[in-house]
Each structure stands twice: as structure tokens, then as C-alpha cells.
Amino acid sequence: MSVLVYAEHDNKALNAVTLSVIAAAQKIGGDITVLVAGENANAVAEEAAKAEGVSKVLLADNAAYANQLAENVAELVAEVGKDYTHILAAATTSGKNFAPRVAALLDVNMISEISAVESADTFKRPIYAGNAIATVQSDDAIKVLTVRGTAFDAVAAEGGSAAVESIDIAKDAGISSFVGEELAKSDRPDLTAAKVVISGGRGMQNGENFEMLYNLADKLGAAVGASRAAVDAGYVPNDLQVGQTGKIVAPELYIAVGISGAIQHLAGMKDSKVIVAINKDEEAPIFQVADYGLVADLFDAVPELDAKL
Amino acid sequence: MKVLVPIKRVVDHNVKVRVKADNSGVDLANVKMAMNPFCEIAVEEAVRLKESGAVSEIVVVTIGAKAADEQLRTALALGADRAIRVETEEDAQPLAIAKALKAVYDKESPNLVILGKQAIDGDNNQTGQMFAALAGLPQGTFASEVKVEGDKVQVTREIDGGLQTVELSLPAVVTTDLRLNEPRYASLPNIMKAKKKPLDVLSADEVGVDFTPKVKVLKVEAPAEREAGIIVGSVDELVEKLKNEAKVI
């Protein structure tokens, strides 16, 4: 067995989710090669080489990969990946974007967002917004998988000493180009990696009221998330959405404020260790998954909580 | 310009599905079915492009059993012009669906293919990207804005860090995210009119695809239940529990 792990990064640093993907690769077994595709991404390759369990790092440094355009990256990964038994990427918007293309180019099926490795060909994955867990088996010669980061404990970032090998494969499909991006800037921890997450829903009423949650978050070193309703209403940016079709989080502590607990929201947070719900409606479904429920008006409870921490 | 919109019949998003006692799958008997919400957004986007004059014809397509005609009719009532159903009783998987879509694409030669980003039953998020690869087309996935300009389309994408804009040469593939638009409801006169719009059925042989599932589902289980929690009486009690019982702050 030989596993190719696609590194997620911003050309400067390795995204920590890759360490969880490597952990999933270890469960499969065999040699683990990390592929870093980017532009001037040497530092990323060096970082990947230090990760626990990695035997080799391939660096494809080319302008065509600078912005992770799926058309270009997929061609590269399909070409490099054809010599491996498994190709793994994180189930992030980047992995979800190119991995199915890789599978189609290799004429194999793909298994999305695995949450457990049963054996080299058998995996578990949530379906129906996490209301069911399927165990699936693939007999494809090459298994293309995306990995749910929160389901695997990251390998150590230091301690390894893999060799970095440059590969000169330039794949520019020439059919798409990068125009620009608006990235959220925040000093708070990343939503998917934070130990504490405080999310607000429609009950927050507007964007200004989210300040209360930001203040609380800063006290607890937490990240701030939101329900779809809060994002749709424009209270907060889209990248804060937690749920079936947003981000999956599993922090030590998740505090849901003014969120009803629709199945689509629960799908994104119910693997959190401890869940707190603050809602004025005692019938709200969020209380069914909460370890500690507080039936209260959030406009009283949140300032009080802030004062007492 | 012609737009192709692949849609899927799925369990209604308000239904909390239950796993079958024999762990062979989820119980869909007598459960409300509907068009996948992301496909509704795809149909709506196509209709808006048509209303803006950028698009002249909308063809909707589904791969599935006869029951899915209901969702095709809904799409026709929302403003699609024609429908195609590729017949199969199998629970077809994304690669096979993408291959069937490629066959339909070759027949229809649309300039734009708009799919949902994800079907809310299997939560695969694969079909659009796979189809794009098979057809050699560029893709703008998780779209929150689509602007057609001449022979290009600009797509703003919802990505983990925020928003990203890419430019694709047409023909191209777009997959929809939640914020792209808010789908309309079909009016009664349009529902009546939709009954007369063409709906063609193709066999699996005609598209040359074997729909037998390749990824085997060994079992389907209910997720681990969380243990029942408690209702605390005050903020003080909450803080006390978080500090001393859960030890998370």
C-alpha cells in the first residue's frame, strides 16, 4: 500500500488539517507521500517533511498551482497519484473542489468525507446530514478519499525527517483563471481547529449583537460560528456557517446562542465534547443534544456570562 | 445560449431519516420526497439567466426512476423548457451519474451546466466536479454569484476562508451554494403549463452507462446518541458546571 496525501496550504504554511489527513493515512497503512502543489511553496514542503509518519514529500512548484485551481491541480494529482493505492485530501472546500475531478480522471469512484478507516478498502462516512453512518467498501484500484479533519487526531507536526523531492510537472489546463479573493481576517482561532466555539443564530437579531459573542470569544480564546439563518440574514460572513453544508466542528466546548438546532446545524457540531445551549424556547431541539441547557433570553444571559468569566 | 441543469429527487430536507432495523439503509417508505434544495437553487439561477436574456433554453435532466418525473415537472413549472430522464432503478453513484450527464451533454451541447453542490441524501458533493473533468470543462463550485460575460463566466465561490472569484471560459460547470439565490415557488398556472412541456426518457443503454453501484454499502447505522444533558437554572450554575464538572473553561 502507498498513500498520497495532498497538502492543504496557502503557499506559506501547512494547514493543520493536513496533519489529520496524514493520521487517516496511517490507519490505512503503507508508505505516506505528501504532495505539495503551489507557487513558492518550499516552506510548506519543509514543514510537511517534519510531520510524523511522512516518508517522502513531493513539491510541484509552479504558477499554475498558485491558487489551487481545480482544473490544474486535478490533472497533477491524477498523474502523480496513478502510482499509489490511495489518494487522500482534506474534506475542505479545496479538497472537495478538486478530489472528485481526480477520481473522474482516473475513472474511479470517490468516497467523500470519511470519518473512520475500517481497513484499507472499507471506510465509514456520515450521510443524510449525519443522521446515518454508512460503512462502504471500494474495490477500485485507486481509492480517492476526502477526510473529515475533526474525526482524526492530528499526527505530530514535528519529529519527522522526510526528504523533499521537486517534481517538474506543469499542468495548466488554460480554461480557468483566478480573479481575486476576499479572505476573512481574524485574530481568533480557526473555526475548525478551535478548542472553544461560540455560535450565534437568528436569535442574535443583527450583526452588531454578534459583538457580544466576539467579546466572550476573546475571553475564552474561542472562535465564532453561526447558523445558516444568521449567515443568510447577513449578520456574519458565510465562512462562519457551521453545519451539513458549512463547516464541521468538534471543539471541547460548543456554545450555541439563539440557535434552534435544525438537523442541518446539528450535523456540523454534534460531535463536540461539551455542548451548551442558550435559548429562550425550552422546546428548541438544540436542548436535546446539549449537555448544559440554559432557558433564558440571550440578551440577559450572554452579558451575565461575560461578566462572570 | 443553452443551460443544462441536472437535478435529483431526494428526501425532503425537513425529514429526519431513520436507519432500517436490518442496517441495510435508511427507511424511505412513505417519506416525503422533494427536489434537492441545491438543485432548486440551480434551476432558479438558470431561470434568472433566461429572464435576463442571457439564456434562451433550459433543459433539466435527472438520472433515476419514474418517480423523479415529479421533480422534473416541478423544474418545468419553475421555468425550464424541456426535461430528460435517464431511466434507472439503481441507486446510481456520482461517477456513473457524471458519465450519463456527459452523454447528455454531448447530445445537447449546452454552454453552461448548473448543478447543486451537494445532494442532501448521500452528501457526496462530487457529481458536478466529476462531470466537469469527464467533459474537460472548467468548474466554479459552491457559487454565490454567477456573471455571464461574452464567452466567459465569472463565479464567486464560498470557500473556507471567505470568498474567491474565478473566471471560466464557456462552456463551463457551476455548482450552487446556498447564497446564490432564493428559489421561487411555482405558480398554479405554471404547474398546469408544465404538464404539456416535453419530457423525454432515455434508457441506460442509450447513454451507454452501467448504473450498478460500484461502492458497496456494507451497513448503515444510526449515529452514536449523545447522553441526555441537564437544564441549568442560572448563569452561575452554568459557569460552575463548566469549570468544575466539565472542566472545559
Ligand SMILES: Cc1cc2nc3c(=O)[nH]c(=O)nc-3n(C[C@H](O)[C@H](O)[C@H](O)COP(=O)(O)OP(=O)(O)OC[C@H]3O[C@@H](n4cnc5c(N)ncnc54)[C@H](O)[C@@H]3O)c2cc1C
Ligand atoms: C439544503 C440546506 C442546507 C442547510 N445547511 C445548513 C447548515 O450548514 N448550517 C445551518 O446552521 N443550517 C443549515 N440549514 C438551515 C437549517 O435548516 C435551519 O433553517 C437553520 O439552522 C436555522 O438557524 P437558526 O437556528 O439560527 O434559526 P431559527 O431556527 O429561526 O432559530 C432561532 C432560535 O433563536 C431563539 N431565540 C430567538 N430570540 C432569542 C433570544 N432573545 N434569546 C434566546 N433565544 C432566542 C429561538 O427560540 C429559536 O430557537 C440548511 C437548510 C437547507 C435546506
Ligand SMILES: Nc1ncnc2c1ncn2[C@@H]1O[C@H](COP(=O)(O)O)[C@@H](O)[C@H]1O
Ligand atoms: N441522479 C441524479 N440525476 C441528476 N443529477 C444529479 C443526480 N445526482 C446528483 N445530481 C447532481 O449533482 C449534484 C451534486 O450531487 P452529489 O454529488 O450526489 O452530492 C446535485 O445537486 C445534482 O445537481
